[in-house]
Amino acid sequence: MSEFVTPDVKRTRSSLKIDRETESSPKFVIPPSPFLKQLGYGTGVNVYLLERFSPLKDSYNSPWAVKKINRKTEFTEFSKRLSYEADILKSLKHPNIIGYRSYGKGKDGMPCLMMESGEKSLLSIIECHCENELGPLPAANILKVCSDVASxxxxxxxxxxxxxxxIKSANVLIMGDFKTVKLCDFGVAVKLTEKGEACNDxxxxxxxxxxxxxVFTGDKITTKTDMFAFGLIIWEMIALSPPHVGKLNFEEDLDEQASQEDIEIWEAKQAKCDAEYFKSLGSRPQIPLSELDEEYLPVMEIFYACTESDPNLRPSAKQIVHSLNCLDEIHKSIGVKDEKEREVGEDKGATPI
Incomplete structure (x- = not known):
C-alpha cells in the first residue's frame, strides 16, 4: 500500500534571523533564486513563491511573493523601479491592492520586494480559457473583476x-474562485495633481x-488613462487575448530557399501587419459580440464607456464603483422578490391539515 501514501514534500524554508548585535526586529532570510518556485516574470524582474516556516509554531505561515531583480539588471533602472514600487506599496492599504510585506536583499545580495501572495493572475485564467476553448469568462466573474479593480x-x-x-490582466490577481480581486505591480505608478493629472515631472x-x-498623441495623462486600460481588461476577458496583437499574427512562413523577390514580398506583408498594429494602438478593439448573451450587457456598457477616445467621456473609477453597487442592489432586490413569490406560491399550493 506504500504507493498510495502521500510522499514527503521538500519545501524550501525561510527562517527568522535576529540581529544579536542590535537586537533589531527579525529579518527574513530569502534563499537564492534556484531554491524558489517561480510564479512569473517581467522586464528585468522575476517573481517567486516564498514558503515561510515558523520555528516557534513548527509550521508554515501564509506564503509570500518575492519580486527580485535579475543580476544583469541590478544597477539599472529596474532596480530603482523596484525600490520605488516598495515605497509606493508600503503606503497603500486597501483590500483590493496586494499587501506589502518587506523590502531588502536576499542571501545573494539581490534586491527583493516581499508581498502578499496572489493565488493566480487574471492573465493565467484567460490563457486557460483560451487553451481549453472555454469561451469568455462568465459575466459574473467579469463584473467582480470590474468592481474590485475599480474600487x-x-x-x-x-x-x-x-x-x-x-493596468492589464497580468497585474490583476485572483484570490479563490473570484472571491477577491487585487491589483499589483506599482513600479511605474505616476503621481497626480489635485486635478487628477500627471505631475509635470x-x-x-x-x-x-x-x-x-x-499616450501616443502627447496629450495630458490623467486618471482617465487608467480607465481606458481598465476597459481593455474587459476586452481581454471576453476575447481571451491581449488587445490589438491579433493584427501581428502574420503566419506565412518564409521558405529557406526563397528568392530575393519572395523575401521582399514577405517583408512587405510583415511590414503591413506591423503598420496596422501600430495604427490600432490607443483605439477601441472590436469585440466578438456573437459569443455574448444578455447577461453581458452591463459588462459591455462599461467596456464601451471606458474605451471612449475622448478621455472626458470616460467614467471615473468612482462612477464605475457606484454603478456596480447599484446593479448589485437591483440584483439583490430581484432575488428577494423572487424568493417571496416562490414562498407565496408554495403556501398556496400547500395541503391544509
Whole structure:
C-alpha cells in the first residue's frame, strides 16, 4: 500500500534571523533564486513563491511573493523601479491592492520586494480559457473583476493621488474562485495633481497594447488613462487575448530557399501587419459580440464607456464603483422578490391539515 501514501514534500524554508548585535526586529532570510518556485516574470524582474516556516509554531505561515531583480539588471533602472514600487506599496492599504510585506536583499545580495501572495493572475485564467476553448469568462466573474479593480483605482486616484500606470490582466490577481480581486505591480505608478493629472515631472510608461490614445498623441495623462486600460481588461476577458496583437499574427512562413523577390514580398506583408498594429494602438478593439448573451450587457456598457477616445467621456473609477453597487442592489432586490413569490406560491399550493 506504500504507493498510495502521500510522499514527503521538500519545501524550501525561510527562517527568522535576529540581529544579536542590535537586537533589531527579525529579518527574513530569502534563499537564492534556484531554491524558489517561480510564479512569473517581467522586464528585468522575476517573481517567486516564498514558503515561510515558523520555528516557534513548527509550521508554515501564509506564503509570500518575492519580486527580485535579475543580476544583469541590478544597477539599472529596474532596480530603482523596484525600490520605488516598495515605497509606493508600503503606503497603500486597501483590500483590493496586494499587501506589502518587506523590502531588502536576499542571501545573494539581490534586491527583493516581499508581498502578499496572489493565488493566480487574471492573465493565467484567460490563457486557460483560451487553451481549453472555454469561451469568455462568465459575466459574473467579469463584473467582480470590474468592481474590485475599480474600487482599488478609486482609492489610488482619489485618496492617494496615484495613477497605476500599467493596468492589464497580468497585474490583476485572483484570490479563490473570484472571491477577491487585487491589483499589483506599482513600479511605474505616476503621481497626480489635485486635478487628477500627471505631475509635470512624471513619465507614463504603461504597456502599449493597453495604452490610451493620449499616450501616443502627447496629450495630458490623467486618471482617465487608467480607465481606458481598465476597459481593455474587459476586452481581454471576453476575447481571451491581449488587445490589438491579433493584427501581428502574420503566419506565412518564409521558405529557406526563397528568392530575393519572395523575401521582399514577405517583408512587405510583415511590414503591413506591423503598420496596422501600430495604427490600432490607443483605439477601441472590436469585440466578438456573437459569443455574448444578455447577461453581458452591463459588462459591455462599461467596456464601451471606458474605451471612449475622448478621455472626458470616460467614467471615473468612482462612477464605475457606484454603478456596480447599484446593479448589485437591483440584483439583490430581484432575488428577494423572487424568493417571496416562490414562498407565496408554495403556501398556496400547500395541503391544509
Amino acid at each position: 482599488a483605482l478609486q482609492y489610488l486616484h482619489v485618496t492617494k493621488r496615484l495613477l497605476h500606470g500599467d 512624471e513619465d507614463y510608461v504603461g504597456t502599449e497594447c493597453w495604452s490610451a490614445s493620449e
